[in-house]
Amino acid sequence: MAGDIAEGRTVGAVAAQVGVTIRTLHHWDEIGLVSPSARTPGGYRLYTPADVARIHRVLIYRELDVPLPEIAALLDAPAADAVESLHRQRDQLRARMAHLRSMADSLDRLIEARQTxxxxxxxxxxxxxxxxxxxxxxxxxxxxxxxxxxxxxxxxxxxxxxxxxxxxxxxxxxxxxxxxxxxxxxxxxxxxxxxxxxxxxxxxxxxxxxxxxxxxxxxxxxxxxxxxxxxxxxxxxxxxxxxxxxxxxxxxxxxxxxxxxxx
CATH class of the missing domain: 1.10.490.50 (Antibiotic binding domain of TipA-like multidrug resistance regulators)
Structure with missing residues (x-):
């Protein structure tokens, strides 16, 4: 497959796979969030399956609006600390979901009121x-x-x-x-x-x-x-x-x- 080299994938292939831009992956590499850990014989850096898995974890945290510096700390934290943080993020997400449901209900009432x-x-x-x-x-x-x-x-x-x-x-x-x-x-x-x-x-x-x-x-x-x-x-x-x-x-x-x- 284009972009695949031995046990690694090029930045363009990974960007297309996970749905982010090449520029984003370069930025994450620069700040040490996710860096490609393999290289080609010619010295080009490649993302291993473990690197790609880390990218997917980053994307999950981004969906929760966790800042990038906190994401890095979570990814590298001991298991117990990571679980505690995940509990906090889950509780915050549930609160946001409840708020969004309330907003949706208010919009339903407003739509009905505008109509009736x-x-x-x-x-x-x-x-x-x-x-x-x-x-x-x-x-x-x-x-x-x-x-x-x-x-x-x-x-x-x-x-x-x-x-x-x-x-x-x-x-x-x-x-x-x-x-x-x-x-x-x-x-x-x-x-x-x-x-x-x-x-x-x-x-x-x-x-x-x-x-x-x-x-x-x-x-x-x-x-x-x-x-x-x-x-x-x-x-x-x-x-x-x-x-x-x-x-x-x-x-x-x-x-x-x-x-x-x-x-």
Whole structure:
């Protein structure tokens, strides 16, 4: 075979066999990591089967990200020391594998969230958002906004949330809004503006929301029968009042609710 001479192999043949470059083998020779131990009659250096076996051991350690100086020490260490080091490398590798599995699981959740928007079953959605909640809204939202930056943010944030966290997000502000509405808080007042800001912050749990975006969302509370039903189930007329306090707060901050667009 080309590259084979008696009991040894040339650097080019070994490089091709083990899948590294000739330059790499020359470097390992220079630093004393793996050196060819045989010679041809003409003085050319050759790698013996034992040398090639050592190269394979080096490659295994490299896969574990062990630095070259440590590899040299491991290869030449007494058996007991080498075994102890191998145990450490095994434990580190297992830790890395667990971390990579966790990352893969997170990516799976993110992919699913980007595709569906909400990692909750229909039953969980109704239990969290109320009997009037329609799970089909999530699919409708995906069809309308899947290509927007806001949907990407929404998916990334929802991918990490548990049902309990969704429960907290869904009810914290809505309960305050319904209570304020029942107590007659008027749009444009300091209290109403503060509630409008808390409502905007609650949307910010899903994606970054400007005052103009909040106005656009509040329009759906009145125009969309599903959203209207959801808020009116909390308190009859809450949807209209919520739109009014959102609009008043936006107007006070320089946004015209009549011309506001998704920006």
């Amino acid at each position: 928007g909400l990692l909750l079953s229909d039953e969980e959605q109704v239990a969290i958002f109320g009997a009037d909640w329609q799970p089909s809204r999530v699919k409708e939202a995906h069809s309308r906004w899947a290509d927007t930056p806001q949907w990407a943010q929404y998916a990334e944030r929802s991918a990490e949330r548990t049902p309990a966290e969704w429960q907290e997000i869904a009810h914290a502000v809505n309960a305050e809004l319904a209570e304020a509405f029942r107590h007659g808080v008027q749009p444009g007042t300091i209290e109403a503006d503060a509630l409008a800001e808390r409502h905007r912050a609650s949307i910010g749990q899903y994606f970054d929301c400007t005052h103009a975006m909040q106005v656009c969302i509040a329009r759906m509370y009145v125009d969309d029968p599903g959203y209207a039903s959801f808020y009116n189930a909390l308190a009859p007329g809450l949807n209209i009042w919520l739109q009014r306090i959102v609009n008043a707060n936006a107007r006070a901050r320089g946004v015209d609710p009549d011309t506001a667009t998704w920006s």
